[in-house]
Amino acid sequence: MLNSEHDVIVAGGGISGTMAAIAAAREGADVLLVERYTALGGMATLGLVQPITTWGRGGSFVIGGSGKRLLEEMIERHPGSATAVNHYGPSCDAEHLKRELEQVALAHGVRLLYHAWITGAEVGGERVQAIRIVSKSGESLLRGRVFVDATGDGDLAAFAGAPVEIGSQGITLMFLVSGIDRDRCPETTEIGRMYKEAGPVNYRGLALFWHPRPDSAYMNVTEVEHHDALDVEDLTAATIACRDQAWRVLERLREHVPGFEQAYIAQTAPALGVRESRHVQGLHVLSGEDVEAGRDFEDTIARASCPVDVHGSANDGRGAYHGLKRSYGVPYRSLVTAQFANVILTGRCISADHVAHSSVRRMAPGFALGEAAGIASAQALSHGDVRDLPTAPLQARLREHGAILDPE
Numbered sequence: 001m002l003n004s005e006h007d008v009i010v011a012g013g014g015i016s017g018t019m020a021a022i023a024a025a026r027e028g029a030d031v032l033l034v035e036r037y038t039a040l041g042g043m044a045t046l047g048l049v050q051p052i053t054t055w056g057r058g059g060s061f062v063i064g065g066s067g068k069r070l071l072e073e074m075i076e077r078h079p080g081s082a083t084a085v086n087h088y089g090p091s092c093d094a095e096h097l098k099r100e101l102e103q104v105a106l107a108h109g110v111r112l113l114y115h116a117w118i119t120g121a122e123v124g125g126e127r128v129q130a131i132r133i134v135s136k137s138g139e140s141l142l143r144g145r146v147f148v149d150a151t152g153d154g155d156l157a158a159f160a161g162a163p164v165e166i167g168s169q170g171i172t173l174m175f176l177v178s179g180i181d182r183d184r185c186p187e188t189t190e191i192g193r194m195y196k197e198a199g200p201v202n203y204r205g206l207a208l209f210w211h212p213r214p215d216s217a218y219m220n221v222t223e224v225e226h227h228d229a230l231d232v233e234d235l236t237a238a239t240i241a242c243r244d245q246a247w248r249v250l251e252r253l254r255e256h257v258p259g260f261e262q263a264y265i266a267q268t269a270p271a272l273g274v275r276e277s278r279h280v281q282g283l284h285v286l287s288g289e290d291v292e293a294g295r296d297f298e299d300t301i302a303r304a305s306c307p308v309d310v311h312g313s314a315n316d317g318r319g320a321y322h323g324l325k326r327s328y329g330v331p332y333r334s335l336v337t338a339q340f341a342n343v344i345l346t347g348r349c350i351s352a353d354h355v356a357h358s359s360v361r362r363m364a365p366g367f368a369l370g371e372a373a374g375i376a377s378a379q380a381l382s383h384g385d386v387r388d389l390p391t392a393p394l395q396a397r398l399r400e401h402g403a404i405l406d407p408e
């Protein structure tokens with residue numbers, strides 16, 4: 001695989017990258033997925049971020065497609081691997097999800113390269129020719145015809161020279177608490193209240209999400225602000241600070257909340273939870289106005305209805321947590337840049353402003369965006385240029401796979 005050439009190279013194996021790789025391979029492309037860590041799923045697995053939200057609103061799903069099916073089939077085959085996929089989400093067991101994503105990707109013929117950090121891009125004219133990676137094998141070049149940037153941080157596009165804007169929200173290290181006596185536990189909101197009333201809250205409020213195993217819960221509570229998610233020293237400092245916070249949170253829960261007396265930290269997330277970093281600038285920058293108005297586009301390739309949610313001091317007044325009146329479309333133009341004929345963006349790094357990003361960055365849209373990016377990358381192999389790829393055939397293919405593109 002090293003120093004090789006592929007039809008499609010997917011950079012990053014989070015939810016969106018994995019879906020892109022699966023969808024491109026299903027279309028017949030020879031696909032290599034390059035991931036720096038040891039598993040697929042990104043934030044959903046290595047980041048211990050659960051539940052996977054938000055699939056619909058007002059009683060109807062606005063996201064369907066292969067991602068939803070993948071989760072439903074995992075639950076059918078492995079009862080207890082996740083809670084049911086409903087309009088809000090499922091909460092998945094990260095280990096089951098890692099294996100499911102891996103097995104489905106392999107079954108579709110995706111080649112996986114773990115333990116490989118993408119560190120640069122070789123550019124010729126308007127095309128990325130290759131990406132540079134560093135691994136235990138040293139430095140290598142991976143040549144591709146189409147590249148999908150699914151790194152969350154937009155690493156590939158930025159290394160190639162695409163324009164980016166930087167946004168910054170609080171950084172969180174998720175952790176999994178086990179050993180909870182659920183029968184003795186108060187309701188979830190009551191746990192949050194008891195936690196808060198036990199003393200000054202050092203960090204943000206406690207958001208607890210039950211794991212499919214009843215004695216365990218994912219904790220979204222640690223947070224540091226004003227750390228640069230693209231600076232290795234800041235990332236190190238944030239990790240250390242958040243891990244210390246996690247232990248303090250546990251101590252408080254054990255002391256003040258019934259049912260937590262014997263609770264323990266089963267795991268702090270192997271990957272730090274970065275909400276926001278680079279927004280690659282595409283042909284259309286999805287805006288807060290697009291999202292609030294529930295706007296639709298001729299080239300809609302995915303829908304989303306997740307609440308707007310800008311954390312802490314990054315909220316300039318428009319981004320305080322609130323639900324949307326209707327779902328909105330994500331145009332294909334937010335997945336491609338003006339500069340590159342063979343780069344497609346997906347997941348957290350698509351072209352969106354600060355407010356739109358706070359909604360669309362979630363994982364249910366990530367499944368849908370990934371599937372669209374993957375099919376588009378395969379179609380671009382024969383079309384030649386991702387920027388003027390006809391979107392009707394892409395939309396038709398997405399619909400064949402159950403994607404929802406029309407407003408509810």
Ligand SMILES: Cc1cc2nc3c(=O)[nH]c(=O)nc-3n(C[C@H](O)[C@H](O)[C@H](O)COP(=O)(O)OP(=O)(O)OC[C@H]3O[C@@H](n4cnc5c(N)ncnc54)[C@H](O)[C@@H]3O)c2cc1C
Nearest residue numbers: 012014015016036042043053118152172273347348362363
């Ligand atoms: C604390 C926190 C709480 C959240 N809560 C929720 C929630 O409740 N519900 C929800 O749906 N969403 C939530 N989100 C948002 C969501 O988890 C992420 O935005 C989403 O998972 C991003 O998916 P992605 O595929 O774009 O990127 P990621 O999941 O970040 O995947 C990117 C992948 O690329 C790899 N990668 C990155 N750079 C490189 C490189 N240079 N070389 C090689 N590999 C690389 C990474 O290792 C990773 O596997 C939360 C996020 C955070 C941080």
